[in-house]
Amino acid sequence: MAYEIECKDVTYTYPLSKKPAIKNLNLKLEKGKLYGVIGENGAGKTTLCSILRGFAPSFYKGTISGEVLIQGKPLSSYDEQISRKIGYVFQNLFTQISGIKNTVFEEVAYGLENFGVPVEEIERKVVDIMDLTDIMDLAEKSPFELSGGQMQRVALASVIVLDPEILIIDEPTSQLDPQSAESVFKIIKKLKERGKTIILIEHKVDLLAEYSDEIIVLHDSQVIKMGETRHVLSDLSLREHGIQLPQVTLLAEKLRESGMRIDELPITKKQALDLIQEKRS
């Protein structure tokens, strides 16, 4: 069976840049999984996602080598319909709205209009997605008058409504307060339950620890570690590359240093609780 996304030794350099922004990238992403991407600023996370969507090189130009396959077929063999296969939510909040629609309802509907979906179907789909992303009460508000958290949910809705099988989401919570961040993660969880393959760039490792299946760690344009979430996030050596680890992991490490026997470091509160319970009995 083909992988949902596969990269074979991909190296990409932006125009006018001497050094590749992504080097020797090899990935095999499976359908229905949630992949967390972490790494310091400038490590190449956004570039990695642009490569998966094809914006690098089709929009940014530059040079690319290697091969990107989407569901077994080369990315270059897809036409504009790729927008319905791969949804992309960008890093910058305020450029996510189209700027030409008066209401959130119309904003979310915009993509479907472009794809020529019949009116009744648009209404039905948009209502369904507004419900999922909890923005129904904003439907008649102007997209220009939203708070950060609301805007992010509208941006998510506008992309999800196209029903892409693969979703790329670039730092959706970096400009949000903790509560809004949590609500965005809840939406992402629901999307996963709908069987989407999700690639999520995110700094909040505590949230990633809870929600993602696998983690990809980027450092200096290269993947330095990749694998099952607990395996990656309990790797203390990642701290040397400026990567934060979950709070509970650090706490457990302290306990271990002070003499407690811990085989596998926990990364979520639940795992930590299990560990404590086990120690008590």
Place this chain on the structure above:
Amino acid sequence: MEKTFTEKIQINKRNKIAGLYPATKLQIVILFSISTLIINSIKLTDAKLALLLIPWFALVPFMFAITGEFKKSMKSMKPIFVVAIFIIAVQTFIVSGGQTLWHWHFLSIREKGLQTAISLGFLVLNIAGMFTWMLQSTSTKEISRCFEESGMNFKVAYIFTSSLEMIKVFSKRSQTILDAQRSRGVETEGNLKVRAKAFFPTIVPLILGGIIGSEDRVLTLEARGFSIKGEHTHLFDLKKSGYERRMLVVSIIITLLIIAGRISLWRMK
């Protein structure tokens, strides 16, 4: 039964003039502007003043009234009135040439001055007034649908629409801020410095965001199928009010009458 969202975003105007198809409104404005220029070339009295422009201006508030938006439109004419009065005052007293019509200490009105004052002042009032009528009675949404229906390139249409939308957001936002400050007792009326201060913090990030974000914006649109070929759906259905033909015919007749009048005046000489 509860209305669907698609039904809610439709624009249903009761007033047939307000509901005219935007392109028809533009045609009317153009005809009116041509007529205004012709009227401006008709000079009355010994001082050769384009006096007919003054009664002709009555058509602007008349249009506001039959569109059912008299108050709102008059309010947005305020800055245009200010500009026109300024032009008239400056031109009257400053431009020299021709006979002196009136004189008091250092102030004097010369023929040339009064001519340009009336012409320029009322050209501005008439033409800007009619554009105000069009813009006040038409929403961005209608204009943008009209662009698309006229077969304009979709990228150009996008730029037009987003600019119009931006202007609307800017002016609304600055007004909100001024209102908020006024209610807190901050003096905003007239004081330019306070106004600028109130304006700056909101406008700057928006403009900067607009410039820096343009690359991101292109990709955002792309990710939503902006440049997809083939038939697009339009949830908003731009309707005609049914008065398009009538209004256009009346406008054309008036314009033709004015042209005829102009020609016969030449003949008489």
